[in-house]
Amino acid sequence: MLAVGKTDVEWVRGGLELYLSRLRHYVPFSICELPELKNASSLTEEMIREKEGELVLRSVKPSDEVILLDERGEEYSSVGFASMLEDRISRGRRDIVFVIGGAYGFSGPVYERADGKISLSKMTFSHQMVRTIFAEQLYRAFTIMKGEPYHHQ
Numbered sequence: 258m259l260a261v262g263k264t265d266v267e268w269v270r271g272g273l274e275l276y277l278s279r280l281r282h283y284v285p286f287s288i289c290e291l292p293e294l295k296n297a298s299s300l301t302e303e304m305i306r307e308k309e310g311e312l313v314l315r316s317v318k319p320s321d322e323v324i325l326l327d328e329r330g331e332e333y334s335s336v337g338f339a340s341m342l343e344d345r346i347s348r349g350r351r352d353i354v355f356v357i358g359g360a361y362g363f364s365g366p367v368y369e370r371a372d373g374k375i376s377l378s379k380m381t382f383s384h385q386m387v388r389t390i391f392a393e394q395l396y397r398a399f400t401i402m403k404g405e406p407y408h409h410q
Contacts (some may be wrong), residue, residue, distance in 0.1 A: 310364030
């Protein structure tokens with residue numbers, strides 16, 4: 258997971274660490290938090306998107322499969338997400354990088370680089386909370402793939 262900014266809210270960090278520790282039983286997983294921009298208050302929203310976009314693009318390898326967490330992305334049920342993830346994993350040896358943008362979203366070049374977009378909800382969540390919510394959904398997806406009892410239908 259690649260995210261703009263730090264997770265500094267203690268209870269959000271605790272939830273994120275819980276699901277990261279659970280996820281690592283299934284797959285090598287890490288989170289890279291890109292530094293927030295300095296003097297961002299003097300920049301326009303477009304300038305912020307562009308500068309954050311440059312950081313994102315420098316952080317992914319050409320071989321990575323880049324999936325943006327984006328409000329305009331495809332929505333999945335938990336079972337549907339698990340199926341999509343399992344399909345992507347089975348297709349190749351590329352690392353999948355899920356990217357969580359900053360408050361103003363992604364720049365054009367980041368959208369162009371993306372191999373896909375998913376939306377967690379039509380609702381908007383803080384960029385810190387999205388990390389924990391998404392980590393839980395990743396964990397849930399792996400338990401679904403393995404037929405474990407965490408997810409109930």
